[in-house]
Amino acid sequence: MPIAFGVKDLIDILLVAFLLYYTYKLMKSSGSINVFVGILVFILIWFVVTQILEMRLLGSIFDKLVSVGALALIVLFQDEIRHFLLTLGSHQRASAIARFLSGASKEQLEKSDVVPIVLACLNMSKQRIGALIVIERSIPLYEIVRTGETIDANVNQRLIENIFFKNSPLHDGAMVVSKKRIKAAGCILPVSHNLDIPKELGLRHRAAMGISQVTDAHAVIVSEETGAISVAYHGQFHLRLNAEELESLLTKED
Incomplete structure (x- = not known):
């Protein structure tokens, strides 16, 4: 049949x-x-x-x-x-x-919300200060925030630069920005084991890739070796960004 x-x-x-x-x-x-x-x-x-x-x-x-x-x-x-x-x-x-x-509204970052982050990244890039900033979107980052030190402060350029200053005790971890506030710093992120990540990219980039693979957050990286500014988002890297590209990526709506 x-x-x-x-x-x-x-x-x-x-x-x-x-x-x-x-x-x-x-x-x-x-x-x-x-x-x-x-x-x-x-x-x-x-x-x-x-x-x-x-x-x-x-x-x-x-x-x-x-x-x-x-x-x-x-x-x-x-x-x-x-x-x-x-x-x-x-x-x-x-x-x-x-x-x-849940009755919650979608949070969309405006230009004024990301300007302090962009300016801080530019200054840290010029001084070759490494940084890792995770910006929460629709998926909550409660578990990540709990691994660091609670700050809960307004997003401020000087505060960001002071946290990632080389002698700061929190400069090695990640900063989490949620609901337009700096929630915590010194946070621990899941590290990606993706073999396709270029070997010249360090641990900060692997941690940024890791959080971008399990959430929809933007992970902004400032390289301590080269000063290059990059963003990991949805499991992909956007490398060597200038100020305009960084601002556009952080305010872009899916």
């Missing part, structure tokens, strides 16, 4: 292909690509043993492993799964639904 192949089957195949491709990108960015390949090899062997060779004993063992494999994968890839769910939740339409349910 011939098997009917319709539009629904084509959509099904395309969705599975998209899911595999997205999983591949997620694993690659987190440095877990070898584990992903290992899982695919295991699934292929399981299929050959149970469906083609029909080995009952070995097939039953593989079936038991597969039955508990889902729980093991959740434990093993909890960070990647959290990133996937955060990505879905931070989508523009999903965020709009969440704001409607």
Whole structure:
């Protein structure tokens, strides 16, 4: 009896292909690509043993492993799964639904809000002072704020420069800006293990990439070695920005 192949089957195949491709990108960015390949090899062997060779004993063992494999994968890839769910939740339409349910309004930074940050970055760039500033958007950064020292002050150019001054005890961590206020400094960020990050970029850039992969925040970096100003956003770097480009990127609405 011939098997009917319709539009629904084509959509099904395309969705599975998209899911595999997205999983591949997620694993690659987190440095877990070898584990992903290992899982695919295991699934292929399981299929050959149970469906083609029909080995009952070995097939039953593989079936038991597969039955508990889902729980093991959740434990093993909890960070990647959290990133996937955060990505879905931070989508523009999903965020709009969440704001409607919570009664919150979308915060959009104006030029006057980012000018102190831009000017501080320019001054620190000229003096080769390293800095890392994370600007919260729709995904809250409560957990990140808790890792640092609470400040809760207005966004001020001199305050930013003093915090990242080389002799300051908080200059090595990240500053978090939320709801147009400096919430904390000296915060610890998740470090990205993406192998595609250029080797000339240091730990600050990897930390900025890490937070941009799990949230929709802007992470502004001032390089201590070169003085270059960069921004990590949605898992991508915008390198060597001037003042106009930095201001435009921070005030740009998705």
